[in-house]
Amino acid sequence: MPRSITPFLWLLFSAGGTVAALLFPIHILLTGLAVPLGWVNAPSYESVLGLVRNPVARLYLFVFVSLPLFHWAHRFRYTLYDGLQVKHLTALIVVFCYGTALAGTVMAAYLLWTIP
Amino acid sequence: MQPAVTLRVTRYRPEQESEPTLATYEVPYRKDWVVLDALNYIKDTLDGSLSFRWSCRMGVCGSCGMKVNGSPKLTCASFLSDSLPGPIRVEPLDYFPVVRDLVVDMSDFMRKLKKVKPWIIRHDERPLAEGEYLQTPDQLDAYKQFSMCINCMLCYSACPIYGLEPSFIGPAAIALAQRYNMDSRDEGAPERLEILSEHDGIWQCTFVGECTKVCPKHVDPAGAIQQYKLTGAIHWLKSLLLPRGAR
Numbered sequence: 633m634p635r636s637i638t639p640f641l642w643l644l645f646s647a648g649g650t651v652a653a654l655l656f657p658i659h660i661l662l663t664g665l666a667v668p669l670g671w672v673n674a675p676s677y678e679s680v681l682g683l684v685r686n687p688v689a690r691l692y693l694f695v696f697v698s699l700p701l702f703h704w705a706h707r708f709r710y711t712l713y714d715g716l717q718v719k720h721l722t723a724l725i726v727v728f729c730y731g732t733a734l735a736g737t738v739m740a741a742y743l744l745w746t747i748p
Numbered sequence: 749m750q751p752a753v754t755l756r757v758t759r760y761r762p763e764q765e766s767e768p769t770l771a772t773y774e775v776p777y778r779k780d781w782v783v784l785d786a787l788n789y790i791k792d793t794l795d796g797s798l799s800f801r802w803s804c805r806m807g808v809c810g811s812c813g814m815k816v817n818g819s820p821k822l823t824c825a826s827f828l829s830d831s832l833p834g835p836i837r838v839e840p841l842d843y844f845p846v847v848r849d850l851v852v853d854m855s856d857f858m859r860k861l862k863k864v865k866p867w868i869i870r871h872d873e874r875p876l877a878e879g880e881y882l883q884t885p886d887q888l889d890a891y892k893q894f895s896m897c898i899n900c901m902l903c904y905s906a907c908p909i910y911g912l913e914p915s916f917i918g919p920a921a922i923a924l925a926q927r928y929n930m931d932s933r934d935e936g937a938p939e940r941l942e943i944l945s946e947h948d949g950i951w952q953c954t955f956v957g958e959c960t961k962v963c964p965k966h967v968d969p970a971g972a973i974q975q976y977k978l979t980g981a982i983h984w985l986k987s988l989l990l991p992r993g994a995r
Binding site for chain 2: 636638639640642643646710714717
């Protein structure tokens with residue numbers, strides 16, 4: 633088996649896809665529809681802050697943000713390769729896609745770590 | 749009921765023309781006719797030089813795959829009545845070299861199929877006297893779906909990746925490899941892993957899913973490939989983390 637990191641990127645891609653498919657609809661329903669449309673009362677800033685101070689909630693949010701970014705990166709890479717037929721720009725595309733996902737992951741980690 | 753239907757058929761006679769051309773034929777319409785019947789009508793009564801492959805007329809042999817109105821289909825299972833009022837466009841399968849008219853050269857597929865070793869591999873063959881290899885219904889169900897493949901190559905014609913990367917081993921070959929990997933009697937999975945986890949194996953697939961959509965036997969090659977990607981990724985992790993002996 634070649635020592636390429638494709639299997640690793642695919643694992644991130646499929647884990648991210650699973651997270652996005654299972655959890656995004658719940659969050660979209662809660663924060664995108666239920667609260668703005670007044671189906672449920674918006675929680676106070678303090679109670680949400682209290683929730684994300686919990687280490688388990690932080691870990692959840694980290695996974696929730698990071699893995700789907702890698703899902704996007706992998707999918708978008710191949711969309712550019714095959715959709716736009718720009719495979720000759722491989723290095724640039726790889727750095728842009730996975731770099732963006734990595735940057736988002738680092739930013740999420742930093743923000744979640746520094747919650748007061 | 750309309751009396752006739754028009755077929756627009758791709759013709760390519762390499763001794764006459766350098767590019768494929770289009771021929772138009774009027775064929776009597778019958779409710780129980782499929783596109784293959786119409787092609788046979790053309791060959792029998794209108795133009796005996798039209799070439800196409802077919803054999804069983806019942807969706808088993810996998811010979812009569814062509815593009816009907818732009819989609820890869822078995823022409824023996826594509827009713828004229830589904831394409832009314834016409835005209836019906838009939839073309840050879842995409843991404844294969846055309847030998848003549850609607851006949852494609854399938855040697856690339858045959859070579860790839862053989863490469864994945866689609867047969868039962870045993871370390872030790874049991875002597876006949878010990879009887880057959882028994883299998884439970886659950887063990888049969890594990891691979892039965894993949895064993896329905898008839899090598900019609902519609903999935904290759906539907907796969908945009910195969911169109912872009914001709915080295916891609918392709919949907920049917922991977923589904924058939926998985927058919928034997930999942931068979932409780934088989935011990936050849938490590939040999940197939942070598943071939944399937946190469947760059948031209950499973951990792952070329954970007955999960956477009958068209959192969960599964962066009963499969964006339966509901967094999968779900970896309971599912972087989974994703975399933976095998978997980979197997980490949982787990983083996984990759986093991987090869988990274990475990991010492992050589994424990995893999």
